[in-house]
Amino acid sequence: xxxxxxxxxxxxxxxxxxxxxxxxxxxxxxxxxxxxxxxxxxxxxxxxxxxxxxxxxxxxxxxxxxxxxxxxxxxxxxxxxxxxxxxxxxxxxxxxxxxxxxxxxxxxxxxxxxxxxxxxxxxxxxxxxxxxxxxxxxxxxxxxxxxxxxxxxxxxxxxxxxxxxxxxxxxxxxxxxxxxxxxxxxxxxxxxxxxxxxxxxxxxxxxxxxxxxxxxxxxxxxxxxxxxxxxxxxxxxxxxxxxxxxxxxxxxxxxxxxxxxxxxxxxxxxxxxxxxxxxxxxxxxxxxxxxxxxxxxxxxxxxxxxxxxxxxxxxxxxxxxxxxxxxxxxxxxxxxxxxxxxxxxxxxxxxxxxxxxxxxxxxxxxxxxxxxxxxxxxxxxxxxxxxxxxxxxxxxxxxxxxxxxxxxxxxxxxxxxxxxxxxxxxxxxxxxxxxxxxxxxxxxxxxxxxxxxxxxxxxxxxxxxxxxxx
Numbered sequence: 001x002x003x004x005x006x007x008x009x010x011x012x013x014x015x016x017x018x019x020x021x022x023x024x025x026x027x028x029x030x031x032x033x034x035x036x037x038x039x040x041x042x043x044x045x046x047x048x049x050x051x052x053x054x055x056x057x058x059x060x061x062x063x064x065x066x067x068x069x070x071x072x073x074x075x076x077x078x079x080x081x082x083x084x085x086x087x088x089x090x091x092x093x094x095x096x097x098x099x100x101x102x103x104x105x106x107x108x109x110x111x112x113x114x115x116x117x118x119x120x121x122x123x124x125x126x127x128x129x130x131x132x133x134x135x136x137x138x139x140x141x142x143x144x145x146x147x148x149x150x151x152x153x154x155x156x157x158x159x160x161x162x163x164x165x166x167x168x169x170x171x172x173x174x175x176x177x178x179x180x181x182x183x184x185x186x187x188x189x190x191x192x193x194x195x196x197x198x199x200x201x202x203x204x205x206x207x208x209x210x211x212x213x214x215x216x217x218x219x220x221x222x223x224x225x226x227x228x229x230x231x232x233x234x235x236x237x238x239x240x241x242x243x244x245x246x247x248x249x250x251x252x253x254x255x256x257x258x259x260x261x262x263x264x265x266x267x268x269x270x271x272x273x274x275x276x277x278x279x280x281x282x283x284x285x286x287x288x289x290x291x292x293x294x295x296x297x298x299x300x301x302x303x304x305x306x307x308x309x310x311x312x313x314x315x316x317x318x319x320x321x322x323x324x325x326x327x328x329x330x331x332x333x334x335x336x337x338x339x340x341x342x343x344x345x346x347x348x349x350x351x352x353x354x355x356x357x358x359x360x361x362x363x364x365x366x367x368x369x370x371x372x373x374x375x376x377x378x379x380x381x382x383x384x385x386x387x388x389x390x391x392x393x394x395x396x397x398x399x400x401x402x403x404x405x406x407x408x409x410x411x412x413x414x415x416x417x418x419x420x421x422x423x424x425x426x427x428x429x430x431x432x433x434x435x436x437x438x439x440x441x442x443x444x445x446x447x448x449x450x451x452x453x454x455x456x457x458x459x460x461x462x463x464x465x466x467x468x469x470x
Contacts, residue, residue, distance in 0.1 A: 014055070018051060021048075030187075042075035053067060100145075103142050103149065107146070118138075137212070162179055205223070284391040287420070287422065288380045288382050291422070299445050300320075315335070316335070317333055327341065328374065328375070373388050389407060398424065399423055404418040417433045429464035441464050451463055
């Protein structure tokens with residue numbers, strides 16, 4: 001794990017507070033229903049607002065503190081009326097419905113079912129293959145969870161309509177066909193719902209254990225623990241084992257939209273099904289797990305080199321290839337043709353019509369460190385990467401950054417910092433800040449493809465920034 005200090009709103013203390021707020025909500029809501037007192041309902045809803053705004057509050061976002069204070073003032077004012085309790089009718093309907101949509105959406109053509117992503121990630125960490133039968137099972141299980149949560153939402157909607165005297169129908173002067181009291185509604189919406197979700201989880205786990213005895217976890221608790229270690233997983237709907245084309249930049253050898261994770265995280269953590277993945281922050285280990293991929297691999301790149309002598313950054317286009325774990329090839333196609341190959345302790349630079357220049361990698365220790373570090377990155381080897389760099393992760397699963405600061409003086413004299421920008425499991429951009437000189441950017445994968453018809457330097461830089469939360 002990275003020793004970097006957790007980002008505001010992340011880390012163990014933030015996780016503990018989220019768990020406390022999550023567990024407190026159904027308790028406070030149930031107390032409000034039993035006592036029929038609006039002030040308890042207001043307190044329950046205030047805790048829910050705090051759960052949703054926890055990260056931006058920790059980052060001292062003005063808008064978040066304004067929303068929290070306004071919400072608390074409004075809830076305090078409503079606490080003396082029936083409206084506070086009526087607002088409690090919404091979460092048991094809205095939250096399961098949104099999570100059900102998340103599961104259902106992952107079943108659309110071209111998408112990977114949510115449960116399949118989780119299982120693929122767990123099996124990949126253990127080096128175990130996912131069989132076709134298991135993929136079929138997880139797809140059906142994703143659909144089953146969508147159906148279960150949709151059913152719960154519809155049941156809770158029916159209860160909300162039937163509650164008296166402050167239910168939805170009663171509010172419009174309509175007598176419910178099957179009236180239920182506040183207490184009866186609460187036992188169903190705040191207590192029984194969790195029992196149904198927990199029961200379905202336990203039943204499904206028992207079936208899975210019988211059908212698929214070879215698995216990377218020992219028991220249900222170990223399964224939940226490993227899910228939590230996947231990072232922001234279900235909270236951001238971002239677990240993926242897809243192998244996007246990613247590789248590292250070796251450019252030196254020649255020559256924020258607002259985060260949206262919290263909105264979904266606060267909804268999903270309001271349900272027990274997502275509680276194993278309450279960890280809201282990401283770290284270097286999580287990012288490297290997403291980037292790790294086997295050879296062979298390749299990806300196009302667009303490199304931007306700034307210089308005080310140039311009005312616009314020099315634009316270099318080409319392709320990175322990794323034919324095997326020990327070889328890294330950088331092929332420049334425009335504005336000139338050049339192929340640089342690092343393999344077997346040697347560097348070869350070839351240009352059309354000229355014999356290749358070959359020299360020992362040991363002659364350039366800094367380059368050897370870079371080659372080893374990028375190899376560690378593509379192998380997902382955190383320990384090896386930390387030997388040469390201090391790591392600082394930030395952002396979220398949708399848009400993240402990983403800053404690498406050299407430890408060795410020899411490398412630090414050449415490179416001040418290297419920052420990786422990514423989205424989900426794709427490395428989109430590498431920013432290299434030399435110890436002297438202008439910032440260099442290398443767009444990769446989809447960012448390089450998007451740069452095909454972009455010529456302005458600011459717009460090209462924006463493609464890089466789009467890969468990280470600001």
